Amino acid sequence: MAAVFLATLYEYSPLFYISVVSLCFVVTAALVLGWFGFDVPVILRSYDEPEPSVPTPEKQMVQVTNPFTLELGCGPASVTDGVLVRPCCLEPCVLSCFWGCExxxxxxxxxxxxxxxxxxxxQHFQEVLNLHYHYCQKFHISSExxxxxxxxxxxDQSITDFGLLPRQRYPLVAVLTLEEAQTRNWNHIVASVTVIHVPDDKYKLxxxxxFQYVLTSQGIREQLKVASFV
Structure with a gap:
């Protein structure tokens, strides 16, 4: 039956006949080579053949203690009357409140x-901000x-608001830093930066x-919390 088919195919188109025979030969040769263990193209390999596994490098998780916590306190808050903040530090630290920071x-x-x-x-924050704020207030916070x-x-500064949206200044930026140099040397996290919205005459939210960030001794900035400005 196959011989009759090939003979008919040859009479119809000799060129197509030669192409079919050549293709059958290549496929048969590849299958034979694969059976005896020679390398063959992946497309001819069995789907049951296991793929070589490459070990995936494991990422080690490192536990880091954040020595800083800062939350808003209870009670009313406004630009004219001020705001209560509640810092909590595992080590003695300095709370710097920058009002109207650009x-x-x-x-x-x-x-x-x-x-x-x-x-x-x-001092680092004061220098890098370079007086691009209205007022700075500093507190010393003892451990816990x-x-x-x-x-x-x-x-006497007569500041009642920070303008209309979009604004060029944050109402309040609260920065926590470790007070003692020895503590800074062995702590992975060296500073905490918290941006706080305080209501005023122009925007009463x-x-x-x-935003809340922590800064590490390796020059990394990690964002801890984001709230939508709505």
Missing amino acids: VSTLQGALHAHQHGMMLSTH DAEERHTQIPA SARVL
Whole structure:
């Protein structure tokens, strides 16, 4: 039957006949070579043949302790009357409250930390912000002290709002840094930066944390919390 088919195919088209015979020969030869263990193209291998497995490198998880916590305190909050914040630190630290800090300046400072400029002290933040804020208030926080602190812009500055949206300044930026140099040397996390919205005459959205970052001694910035500005 096969011979009759091939003879008919040859009479119909000799060129097509030669192509079919050549293809059958190549496939048969490949199957024979594969049966005896020679390398054959993957397309001719059996689907049951196991693929070579490449071990996947495991990523080790490292537990890091964050020595800083900062939350909003209870009670009313406004630009004119101030706001309560509740810091809690595992080590003695410094709370720096920067009122009216320029958005571009703060983002530039965080970017600089990621590119070699270590921000780990109150003085570092003051220098890099370079007075691009309205007022700075500093508190010394002892270990595990969770008492609320009240921060406020002095009334003689006559600041009642930070303008209409989109704004060029954050209402309040609260920075926590380790107070003792020895503690900074062995802590992986060296600073915490919290951006807080405080209601004013132009934008009465209730007080809330907008962004919260931790900065590490390796120049890494990790975002911990984001709240929608709605």
